[in-house]
Amino acid sequence: QPASAANGYDAIKGVDDYMSDPLGVDVHMVPAGITFPSLKDGEDHTRGEGEEDYHTCQILCAANYSWFEIHEEESNEPNASRTGARHAPPHVRRNGQVDYDRIKAAWSARFIEILHWHYPFTKGKVDFINVSTPLTIENYMRPGRGAAVGLDVTPARFVERAELTELDMRHPRILNMWRAGQDYLMCGQVLAAASGVICALRILGxxxxxxxALRSINLLLIAPLFSSPSPSSSTKAKSI
Incomplete structure (x- = not known):
């Protein structure tokens, strides 16, 4: 949280200060989400010989589309020719490519600062960093001005009848049309995927x-009670 004794532990002011000068505010005052996706599989990553050689880290920071808007694609014309698919190389040509690369390099340095501030043991151990901006999100997802989570997550979206009807998985006007994704449940990869399961179950009845639900209970709670340990599990237990 961007709050400290210096700003009276005012997180709102801390966010405002960051949005006013994202690359200049003190690194410990940057509101950021840091996660290590390669550690989320529940496996033992020590291999019995210490840590693995590589891990991935994702750092998320808020950003205004206006900070990068001047560097949109060189041509947004519908009939403009492209030498590759939108979701594949070659690299998208940006207006003022040199300046855009310079801005991304500055953000790269900022992210490294954030990582080292929170995890000092990572100093000197970063081999590669890739920076995505709202322009990147807009290129791949087309959510509208680089929005990371689709529709705004506002109270009205979850309580007002008109919005609930419009955003229901069953389309309010087109017969037998169903929709799934983060805008029909909640933002986030897991919940966006879960919306597909919920949508399918609603269709089935x-x-x-x-x-x-009964099959899930059986697989997760009941079946493990009666299953014998696998050879690999017993071997691993003996080695411990």
């Missing part, structure tokens, strides 16, 4: 939903 209540009996299929109950059967799905």
């Amino acid at each position: 209540p009996f299929s939903s109950i059967r799905f």
Whole structure:
């Protein structure tokens, strides 16, 4: 949280200061989310010989589209020719490419600062960094001005009948049309994927939903009680 004794532990002011000068504010006052995706699989990453050689780290920071807007694609014309698919190389040509690369390099240095501030043991151990901006998100996802989570997560979205009807997985006007994704449940990769499961169960109906729930309970809670340990598990237990 961007709050400290220096600003009276005012997190809101801390965010405002960051948005006013994102590359100049003190590194410990940058509101950032830091996660290590390669550690999320629940496996033992020590291999019995210490840590693995490489891990991935993701750092998320808020950004205004206006900070990068001047560097949109050189041509946004519908019929403009492209030498590759939108979601594949070659690199998208930006207006003022040199300046855009310079800005990304500055953000790269900022992210390294953030990482080293929170995890000092990573100093000297970063081999590669890739910076995505709101322009990157807009290129791949087309959410509208580089929004990271689609529709705004506002209270009205979850309580007002008109919005609930419009954003229901069952389309309010087109018969038999169903929709899934983060805008129909909640933002985030896991919940966006879960919306697909929920949507499928709603299509199948209540009996299929109950059967799905019972099968899940059996697989997660009951079956493990009666299953014998695998040879690899028993071997691993003996080695410990």
